Amino acid sequence: MLNTDKELKLYYSISEVARMFDVNESLLRFWEKEFPQLRPKKGGRGIRQYRKEDIETVKLIYHLVKERGMTLPGARQRMKDNKEATLRNFEIVERLKSIREELIGMKESLDAFTYEDVEALKENLMKEQPG
Template structure:
């Protein structure tokens, strides 16, 4: 059975089956796309908010005792809950971060380097500085930035203690 399509540019007759088949193909493509990306999940890079879901990460790091002299890059990355590539990138971007390297080229982070990483993490992820802004802040006065960071951490410890005390009452 042929049906004349008045709205097609050529005015050629189409069958009903062809138009129904084309509509079914479009529906199938839409459902496949819906299955490929489930609702609520975005593709691509995660936002900083999603990456720093744990605001007390620095507090947790302060509780960890650094008993070893050197830490590998994978250990440091798991401490900060980031990828090793991000640690390497921060090493290239920030002059204060200078981990020791062995003959093989593996990075060995000292306690001082981990403290610098805490400061960089605080500026970038918690205070939301850009890379350039954090570099400038550290270049202007590294000691002032470190002192401010330590004061914030001390105040957060006091706040945590007070909230625990309040909960016990």
């Protein structure tokens, strides 16, 4: 979903934000109308400039609407009524996803272990033990 290679930038264009979430720019403009929390700064000639906080809001909207399948009114109400709890829940889900990915990587590493690897480890352990 989110590509965070550009951590040090202050502002992102609408096209950059759209690429981060793999959505159309028109969807981001639509969400601006639907969610009062999403208000990117508009520079000269009305060019949108998304700050990190705006991207976090887009990430939360994306999670509620695209990943959890909530309706726009439902997501809007959830963000209005209890944005902090919604944000905490979202952060927990994101952490669990990253832990899951880590565990999958560990499992793949363990699955690649061969019988010969186990025998070599046993031999090394036997050499290290006194006696």
